[in-house]
Amino acid sequence: MSLLEDILEYNQHFVEEKKYEQFARPKYPQKKMVILSCMDTRLVELLPKALNLSNGDVKLIKNAGALVSHPFGSIMRSILVAVYQLQAHEVMVVGHHDCGMCGMKSGDVIEKMIDRGIDADILNTLNNSGIDIHQWLHGFDNVKESVAHSVDMIRNHPLFPKNVPVHGLVINPDTGKLDLVINGYDH
Numbered sequence: 001m002s003l004l005e006d007i008l009e010y011n012q013h014f015v016e017e018k019k020y021e022q023f024a025r026p027k028y029p030q031k032k033m034v035i036l037s038c039m040d041t042r043l044v045e046l047l048p049k050a051l052n053l054s055n056g057d058v059k060l061i062k063n064a065g066a067l068v069s070h071p072f073g074s075i076m077r078s079i080l081v082a083v084y085q086l087q088a089h090e091v092m093v094v095g096h097h098d099c100g101m102c103g104m105k106s107g108d109v110i111e112k113m114i115d116r117g118i119d120a121d122i123l124n125t126l127n128n129s130g131i132d133i134h135q136w137l138h139g140f141d142n143v144k145e146s147v148a149h150s151v152d153m154i155r156n157h158p159l160f161p162k163n164v165p166v167h168g169l170v171i172n173p174d175t176g177k178l179d180l181v182i183n184g185y186d187h
Contacts, residue, residue: 025056
């Protein structure tokens with residue numbers, strides 16, 4: 001049985017047995033916050049538990065590295081929607097130690113793309129079209145600096161309200177310990 005078939009079979013029983021009822025919550029976050037965090041598998045359950053969050057407490061956005069890399073990309077759009085449409089009154093960026101994006105070199109990713117069948121001509125075409133693939137795929141060198149960068153991108157966005165605090169933290173994926181990088185109430 002494939003992974004997809006296994007998921008669909010489980011889902012059928014989940015729905016038939018009405019297991020979804022325990023997760024019923026309003027669409028607005030109870031704690032009035034939107035959190036951007038990394039998609040690291042170690043944080044799936046650890047992050048909410050370490051922050052004392054339950055289902056329905058916050059809007060949670062995940063991507064590689066908890067990065068806001070473009071001011072008009074989907075991450076920033078999601079944050080703005082959470083603030084303006086979904087009653088989030090605060091923003092928190094949570095990076096983590098031992099992140100796969102820390103120290104990631106674009107050349108390694110590009111090499112793996114080519115190994116898996118992406119034509120080098122496509123990469124050249126993108127580079128010649130003004131898309132800097134190396135910059136786009138580059139990770140970061142310091143998680144605290146990366147979190148501070150994302151906080152800065154959010155806070156200084158021309159469409160972001162100045163009265164909404166933006167916090168920056170780093171979590172230890174082994175212990176759940178949080179290190180404060182930026183206290184949004186101070187800015």
